[in-house]
Amino acid sequence: MKRALFLLTAACLSLWSCHSRENLPQKQLGRGYYLNFNCNRCHRIGNSGGIDGPDLTMVGLRHSREWLDLWIKNPRAWKKDTVMLDLKVEDKTRQAIVEYLVSLKGEIFQQSGHPWDNARLTGDPVGRGQVIFERAGCAACHGKAGKGGFPNNNVIGGQIPSLTYAADGFTTEELKERIRRGRKPESADGAKPPALVEMPGWAGILKEKDIDDVAQYIFSLRPPKKKDDEW
Structure with missing residues (x-):
């Protein structure tokens, strides 16, 4: 009985989590995916993240949604020798990441100061x-x-x-x-x-x-x- 109750509770929490996640704004979802896929190991936003890849603090000023979508979908189709990983994610996941990236226009520097x-x-x-x-x-x-x-x-x-x-x-x-x-x-x-x-x-x-x-x-x-x- 206790095991059944535990499984039911876990299932309900899982459904609630999925439902809540689906109702989040695309930008917020995208930020979550960005962190979950460890993009910040190579890319820096503000004062946080790695420096092996391009700085993304102002990426929304530099690139369009169309290009970012193409790039994340298949990096090597655009640049054969890139070290960027092919995430192989679903379209809706990729689109959420794109929405997060196009929102990055340097506002973090306004808060923390320009380096x-x-x-x-x-x-x-x-x-x-x-x-x-x-x-x-x-x-x-x-x-x-x-x-x-x-x-x-x-x-x-x-x-x-x-x-x-x-x-x-x-x-x-x-x-x-x-x-x-x-x-x-x-x-x-x-x-x-x-x-x-x-x-x-x-x-x-x-x-x-x-x-x-x-x-x-x-x-x-x-x-x-x-x-x-x-x-």
């Missing part, structure tokens, strides 16, 4: 710019140290550009304006769907001082010129 405003970075615009580049997520697309290599669909070259030689193609003001306004990539084939990854405009999100420092960091990536480079 690039740390006092240790005072007087170091290049170092400060590097922190912004990494924590705002620029490195997620342009690569660590701006080396590039991240794929994009229907763009010339098939990849997001490296920034190693940005100093050769932009003046300081031109680069800052690109950061402010962002950029929609030119299609390699006008008959095909446009690129899913676009550079967001950071005006109104980053301060002018932040944009100045990111530009200085990007210019610092250029290797020293050799004599052969000179006319």
Whole structure:
């Protein structure tokens, strides 16, 4: 009798838990899945999580629902050499995770403070710019140290550009304006769907001082010129 009562209670609690979970907002469900799948072992949000994968604190500013859904569904279909795991989850689970990710637009930094405003970075615009580049997520697309290599669909070259030689193609003001306004990539084939990854405009999100420092960091990536480079 006691065993039967225990099993009945357990079943009721399980049903209640499932029912309650189904009634949670998608964003809240997605956060639960994000933690249950240990995504935070590689990805950081705010001051919590790993650093092996891209910072996700502001991922909702960088990527669309469509791209995030494609990426989580089959990471290697987009980037063959990615170390991102294929979660192989049901559609509704993946969609909840996507809803959580698109909601992440840097609000956590508003509460905890921006990591690039740390006092240790005072007087170091290049170092400060590097922190912004990494924590705002620029490195997620342009690569660590701006080396590039991240794929994009229907763009010339098939990849997001490296920034190693940005100093050769932009003046300081031109680069800052690109950061402010962002950029929609030119299609390699006008008959095909446009690129899913676009550079967001950071005006109104980053301060002018932040944009100045990111530009200085990007210019610092250029290797020293050799004599052969000179006319």
